[in-house]
Amino acid sequence: MNQTFDIHRFALMLRFDAAEKGKNYLMMAGVLVFCLLAMLLPITMTNEYSEFRRILHFMALFMIALFGSSLYTSNALSQYSSPDTGIASLMIPASRIEKFLSSLLLNLAFVLPFLLLFWQLHYRTVDHANTLLPPGANPYQYIPKDFADYTIYAYILIHAVVFCGSVYFKKFAYIKTAAIGIAFVAVLSYFNYILSMQFASRPSMLTVYPLTGWKTWFNVEDGMSRPRYMAGFYHITLSEPMLHAVQAFTVAVAVMIWLAAYYRLKEREI
Numbered sequence: 001m002n003q004t005f006d007i008h009r010f011a012l013m014l015r016f017d018a019a020e021k022g023k024n025y026l027m028m029a030g031v032l033v034f035c036l037l038a039m040l041l042p043i044t045m046t047n048e049y050s051e052f053r054r055i056l057h058f059m060a061l062f063m064i065a066l067f068g069s070s071l072y073t074s075n076a077l078s079q080y081s082s083p084d085t086g087i088a089s090l091m092i093p094a095s096r097i098e099k100f101l102s103s104l105l106l107n108l109a110f111v112l113p114f115l116l117l118f119w120q121l122h123y124r125t126v127d128h129a130n131t132l133l134p135p136g137a138n139p140y141q142y143i144p145k146d147f148a149d150y151t152i153y154a155y156i157l158i159h160a161v162v163f164c165g166s167v168y169f170k171k172f173a174y175i176k177t178a179a180i181g182i183a184f185v186a187v188l189s190y191f192n193y194i195l196s197m198q199f200a201s202r203p204s205m206l207t208v209y210p211l212t213g214w215k216t217w218f219n220v221e222d223g224m225s226r227p228r229y230m231a232g233f234y235h236i237t238l239s240e241p242m243l244h245a246v247q248a249f250t251v252a253v254a255v256m257i258w259l260a261a262y263y264r265l266k267e268r269e270i
Helices: 007-044 051-068 086-090 096-132 145-168 173-199 240-269
Strands: 205-208 214-217 233-236
Touching: 007 051, 007 096, 051 096, 051 145, 096 145, 096 240, 145 173, 145 240, 173 205
Parallel strands: none
Antiparallel strands: 205 214, 214 233
């Protein structure tokens, strides 16, 4: 098969993938949207402050970060690695790059809107809920920026890893990719926590997410001496150049993982 890129052939390949996967994608989208609304809307249904309903927004973000980026992606390229459909899919008269970009773009067309939908609903529901509270009541707060940044980075990287896993493994791709990803994140989080504890002079309490800032607490009643340059609570944020570097690093890692998936697809054809 000619491996040059042809826009007409690519459009046909995109239509073919949409016909093959579109129905399943729409069904999963319906389930996720229902769960998202069930978690975000309750905050607007009462004029009293509810800590449980506020926590539901964090749970919704966790759901979107974990499942919104992986459920669609788990079978993005699985047709090329499956023993049942691999040969037939690889024989489709389209170049390798057309097959790869078709699967990637169709997948992103469903994955990215979920992240945007969550943030739009989160900000609008919190603003509306605050208008319902009586004067002087404790207002609802947006999800903290450092936690939001961390989940966005995770959303992008989870998508890239699961996308690569869908073509890398022949069987149980989602389970195997999840197991490897969880083990890697656990090791990275532990290393990040130990490193931050050392740099922060072992505070009483520490909240730290990879690729984001640190929050440290020093309690005098613990009998510990705190450094002179530290306050009781100290929020260490990334500088603007470092923040841009982290964002570029996240995108670069995602692109490299996508490239790894492309070369894995090439190996499947060989």
